[in-house]
Amino acid sequence: MNKRKRRSWTISIKLWLAMTLLILGVLGGLGLTITWLFGDFYLHQKLDSLRTEATEISAQLATVPSWSERLSLLETFKLTSGTQLVLLDPQGNILVIAGSTSAKAQGVGIGGQFGGIGGLLGGWSRTPLPSDFFTDDNLADVLAGNTISNKALPVNGGEQTMLLAATPVGSKPVQAVVLLGSSPIPIQESIATFRRLIFYASLVAVFLATVVSLIFARQVTRPLALMQKGASRMAKGDFLPIQGVSSQDEIGELAEVLNSMGESLKNHMEWLSQEKNLLQGIVESISDAVVMLGSDGNILYANDTAKALWQEHDVELSERKNQIESFLQSMSQNPDPSENYATFNLGIQVLQVVMAPMAETEGFRGYVAVMRDITASLRAEKARREFLASVTHELRTPLHLIQGYLEAIQDDVVPQNQRGEYIELVLEEAKRLARLVTDLQDINWLERGQSLQPVNLDLKSFLNEVYQRFQGRAHDLGLTLEIAKGNGEIIADPDRLLQVFINLLDNAMRHTPAGKAVRVLFETEENQVRFAIQDEGEGIPREAVPYIFDRFFRVNKARSRKDGGMGLGLAIVRQIVEAHGGNIKVESDMGKGTTFWITLPKEPNNVTVEK
Template sequence: MKWRKRRSWTISMKLWLAMTLLILLVLGGLGVTITWLFGDFYLQQKLDSLRTEATEVSTQLASIPGWSERLSLLETFKLTSGTQLVLLDPQGNILVIAGSTSSKTQGIGLSGPIGEINGLLGGWTRSLLPSDFFTDDYLAQVLAGNTISIKALPASGGGQAMLIAAAPVGAKPVQAVVLLGSSPIPIQESIATFRHLIVYASLIAVFLATIVSLIFARQVTRPLALMQRSASRMAKGDFLPIQGVTSQDEIGELAEVFNSMGESLKNHMEWLSQQKNLLQGIIESISDAVVMLGCDGSILYANDTAKALWQEQEAELQDRKLRIVDFLQAMRKNQEQTENYGTLKLGLQVLQVILAPMTETEGFRGHVAVLRDITASLRAEKARREFLASVTHELRTPLHLIQGYLEAIQDDVIPKNERGEYIDLVLEEAKRLARLVKDLQDINWLERGQSLQPVDLDLQSFLSEVCQRFQGRAQDLGLSLEVAKGSGKIMADPDRLLQVFINLLDNAMRHTPQGKTVRVLFEDQENHVQFAIQDEGEGIPREALPYIFDRFFRVNKARTRKDGGMGLGLAIVRQIVEAHGGQIKVESDMGKGTTFLITLPKDFNASSLE
């Protein structure tokens, strides 16, 4: 299973960004709203102030009947800084201009009619007057006795906006109109300053909120990161519980559930592992080969015994494996629902195969095959039959001779002067029967693990005795016998060891032509001694070498006295040598002769082999 590629935007970053954007939107909206309300409030407050002031001026002027007194009264008025006063007649003509809308406060310029005050207007030629924004409609409203306030937009010729209040002087008929105008620039500058403060405060708030939200986001997502790492560990088989999540909220509950799930998975995996190990241990302990086939016939599992069928020194033998797979697939196709039996031959190896179907709950179908090596049992059965045949033949022949000769003597068929010769033949056959019985007794004695009687054996004396025992027979057969001179001592049973040399030398002399040599060699090693019985006979075929020490095995199957007995001699030799803790090997080349190599330890402890 492939994991999805991790995105660059983590939950912590997303949460932090969302909180930051939310704070920006809230502070920005709040700043715009407050700025708009603050500006509107200040402008309305300024209009209300101008209206009140215009009403007071118009009331005071209306209380004075003459214009000269009114002009004198105007000189005493203290206008608010930045406020300009214009007095209009009922026709809208300017009578008096006083005050200034600039940032610098000027003294009140005051005069009589328009013609008399032209000299005082030099400072206003470049500034707009309240009357410039006062239209005929506004004039009509004031002449009707209303006091009005105006938010004037800039005139078409350019300039600045103006806040204006107009009040009538006198009742009907209205004698004049008082206009008070003020520039909104100071208010706008205050609003701009306030906006800057809002911006700076917002930036500081955003900075602090960013830090706080980042810390908060990390605190919130830290348990999630711990759970993510724990999930990654669980995917790799590490079911350690999550550490570091102490919150009591939903995340804390999720961590507890996650730990509970991990513990459950751990217990389940341990149970599955135990069941797997148990099943694998059972299968591996089976001496038979076990192979599991999939629904397509492929090998899903094979125990070590099965792998040994197609492996040699850890290298697969493809031909051998292919033969096994093809045989199992052929059996699988022949019968799907019930057990199937068959026999497979791999060279000298014979396998008995049992194939059974396997069905799982998910619907997966397969087969389990058990391959049992019956080569040894077949060979044992064959050896048993050969043994019975050999024993029957070897017993029947001398018994028939003995019976026949004795009956002939009893019936006087054989003359008395010839009976001695026939009695010798009967005695020879009886001795042959005795040797056969003795070999069988020896095999039985060695198989039952009877202990040897080791003593300090002097090798020089022992080899001299071997030479004396066989020297005469070698001369009778026209052979040359060479026996090396040994030295030192070993722990061995002299009778059993002599039996080994008797069997080997007897075989060597029987298979060596006249004029050839039989040798007994000796080599003294550090902890061992080695003997070699070497002949110059016809040799042993290569295919027979692995079985040369098996019981009842004979290279020449002809049952003649010349070729020997029942094939027990070499089996007895191997068991005696191994009972001494030694080893025996054979080397042979056809037409060149055979060499038996015997290696025996110097310090033999018979009790260690019991």
């Protein structure tokens, strides 16, 4: 069922209707009131006039003793226009008729106002006389000495009326009755004329009211329309002041108030925007992940650091997000605030979570959780312990072997013919110690920001030297070594750059099975060169890729330190590449191999070429 559209009335229509109805009501009520009062007043005035006139005629007739003189006197009386005099004897018989009323006033004749005489006057063929309306009761009342006046119907019935006044002539006994009659039609015509006047005046008043109301409504509604548009703009965030309202009345004051309110809202919105930007800037600049939860436990807001926990290349990982939401929801349901502190394992990441409830506002309740990634600090602590254990083991084992072999040689425990073999073992262990010390020195040297010794390096010769170094080892391992031919020059430290390739190629050959290939790819661009060291080994697990360049990090911790090293090689590689102003990244697929990409500028800004 469709709802009926509600009809809207404009202020102009409302003002016009209000003024029109007011004028019509006032004029109509005034016309009815005046008509009723005027008709009643005029009727009584006419009756009083007839009564006075009848009394005067009766008094004059009473002074004349003979009837002949009375009749002569009657001929001298001048009656009021439209008044008829009938002189009756005490028995009600007509003695004299004087005066007359017009046919229009009496309504007689075939074409009179009241129609045919037969229709309204009961078949009369003459002009009605006052005596036709004078009843026996009226006669008895006058013969009793009273003067009467009233509005009466004819004795034989009908709707026509007449104003009567009757008074006795003489007293005890009454000699005659003076009866005056006048038609009320002139009064009725006057009232009808007055009503027409009121009607025409009402039409003129309605027209004037329409014109005035439209002009007035325009003066009133135009500023209101401007203020309505201004308020609509303010609702949309446009706080420009309202123009075009110049009146000094309440409407003008309302426009000033709206402008003042708009200015206040503008300032308040700017302040809120600044506060929001400040707060958002503070939250976004926090290195920790900040998450706001609703009362239902769903995430309402998260800064970029928090989003990075469940997003990868701007793609949301629903499983990780749901895992975080579930953990935070379980924390929010803990009634003990002191226990809203916990650690949470998200894959290989370890998060330290602190949660606090927000102040309840207008029935809304939520929580703020701060999550700090302590994986690096835990790993650093673990690496430090592993480093101490590794260094201790790496130093203790060769030192014990060296010490044991030398003591055996010194005590002549080792036969003379075997001493050369033992000395070679001692030398090998000493070399292992030297490599360990060298790696530690390199890390320390690079971390302290020691300057490189860059020169103009010919890439063709450099890559040829790399090939010559590893060709024999690749042959011994049953591998295919492919190194691209390089062209051009770059500014670099040749010894350090060679160390990068040695570490990467050594790892690639160690993890590539026989029959596979190890490749060194090369491409040059306008301002930089790119190298790729590619193998076909077992690959690196996806979760280990972000930490492959960390110090002391080893993917397969089950491998012996003799085979896998100390986990310092790739850390040294990254330090050397970044010292040249370049970057290194790794791509790996399990079972397909690993590729290390090295990008170096041809002329780094942070190094100085030695002359």
